[in-house]
Amino acid sequence: MLEDSPGNRLYLRLVETALEDSIVTDDEASILRVLSHALGVQPSDTAFCISIAKGDERSPFENDESLLEMPMGSVSTYQSALIAALDDEVITEDEWALLDHLRQLIGIQPDQHGMIEEAIHAMSEVDEQGRKRLERLERFMTVCPFA
Secondary structure, eight states: OOOHHHHHHHHHHHHHHHHSSSSSOOOOOOOOHHHHHHTTHHHHHHHHHEEEEESSOSSSOOOOOOSSSSOOTHHHHHHHHHHHTTTTOOOHHHHHHHHHHHHHHHHHHHHHHHHHHHHHHHSSOOOOTTTHHHHHHHHHHHOOHHH
16 A cells, blocks of 8 residues: 655656656656655555556545645755756656656746756766766765655
């Protein structure tokens, strides 16, 4: 059973967005993987959310419109998703749809998005050890599980 938490509700809504066209691209999957870590969604819960979004399982949430309270670190969660989208320097239409929905759900304003994107671009694409932004983000999230 999927725990009724803000992170799980938000993740389910985003999986539903990614599956609107019945296909989850590699880029969308990368963003969803980063978001599952950032939101504290358990691996078994990510699979259950996919089953719900596909219509194979019934949602355990009675009021899907309410996300309760937003998880702490919503801006950093959005930034993590944007880093994942920008890792290949191109944001596809599917990625934009997912990011836009996330931005709406957590209340990120367009000007805030612009500032976050500028900060990400200011980071070097590859660090001195040759690691890309997404690899560094995943390493950080592994070391700091609260991120």
